[in-house]
Amino acid sequence: MKIGLVGFGKAGKAVANVILQDTRFSLEWVLRGRKVMEKGSVKDFLGLDVPDKGMIYSQQNTDITTLLQEAPVDIIIDFSTKKSIYQYGKPAAERGIKIISAISHYHNDEIKLLKDLSKSTTVFWSPNITLGVNYLLFVATLLKSIAPEVDIEVIEEHFKAKSGVSGTAIKIAKALDLKTENINSVRAGGIVGKHEVIFGFPYQTVRLVHESISREAFGSGALFAASHLKNKQKGFYNFEDILRPYFLREAEGVLS
Known part of the structure; x- marks a missing residue:
């Protein structure tokens, strides 16, 4: 092609x-x-x-x-x-x-x-075209459908110069019916890109993490x-x- x-x-x-x-x-x-x-x-x-x-x-x-x-x-x-x-x-x-x-x-x-x-x-x-982060998004929506009342927070980490909230994090929040207040942003050094979805269950926590090592x-x-x-x-x-x-x-x- x-x-x-x-x-x-x-x-x-x-x-x-x-x-x-x-x-x-x-x-x-x-x-x-x-x-x-x-x-x-x-x-x-x-x-x-x-x-x-x-x-x-x-x-x-x-x-x-x-x-x-x-x-x-x-x-x-x-x-x-x-x-x-x-x-x-x-x-x-x-x-x-x-x-x-x-x-x-x-x-x-x-x-x-x-x-x-x-x-x-x-x-x-796709606002984030990495296969892994889209796999994370798909799995996260499945888990949310199984446990709709679970507490959910999204953490996105990127390089220091990146402005605004990650488009991928916004997409994750939207898919999980979360408000932007549930997105936590970190800007430091040369981080390529990391997204984490935390599911807070009673007595246990599930974390889905995707990190881009290279562009x-x-x-x-x-x-x-x-x-x-x-x-x-x-x-x-x-x-x-x-x-x-x-x-x-x-x-x-x-x-x-």
């Missing part, structure tokens, strides 16, 4: 590194906000000997329609900003290119746009989503749509 990557910050570089080392996929190009390294090669920048083209283009100097014509892709993976979807979204959807967005903080207008685009192509959105976890999650979207019809998808069948199969196996 041919991939176009939007965004080449810290997360984008880590994602590109994962894509280039997975032979199931080919990184055709990267579209970034800055002009630095324009027309250079991602594989040269990362020092990898792979066949992928991985050419770097700047959003300022690139016409997205021309890029999609001259360097067609099957999937666009977005690790940039909430504004980028307005540049590539419609041209990609018109060509049936699948879209995977890992933008943490979309506003209602961007979410509406994603859903509109999903009428023409396959669109996947490459974002790349693994994006490719996990890409591999499961390969044969999906147009529509709007999230991680629950991908993970639910696994849990159902396991439940059927236990009960049979």
Whole structure:
């Protein structure tokens, strides 16, 4: 599958590194906000000997329609900003290119746009695209459904410079019907990302913890989503749509 990557910050570089080392996929190009390294090669920048083209283009100097014509892709993976979807979204959807967005903080207008685009192509959105944190979210909602009256607190830890409450923590709180007051934020050093859900039962406590050791976890999650979207019809998808069948199969196996 041919991939176009939007965004080449810290997360984008880590994602590109994962894509280039997975032979199931080919990184055709990267579209970034800055002009630095324009027309250079991602594989040269990362020092990898792979066949992928991985050419770097700047959003300022690139016409997205021309890029999609001259360097067609099957999937666009977005690790940039909430504004980028307005540049590539419609041209990609018109060509049936699948879209995977890992933008943490979309506003209602961007979410509406994603859903509109999903009428023409396959669109996947996850504020945190790591597989582990979505596994945590799925399990947490199951536990909450079993014990709806349990006390729940969410703790999110990130690097010191990260502003605002984690989008993933907000998603967890929303899924568990919690108020933002139940989210406890920690900012220290270079923590990549850690989320913990504490279930306070009488006489016992259950803790679900996910910690990102490296930003490459974002790349693994994006490719996990890409591999499961390969044969999906147009529509709007999230991680629950991908993970639910696994849990159902396991439940059927236990009960049979």
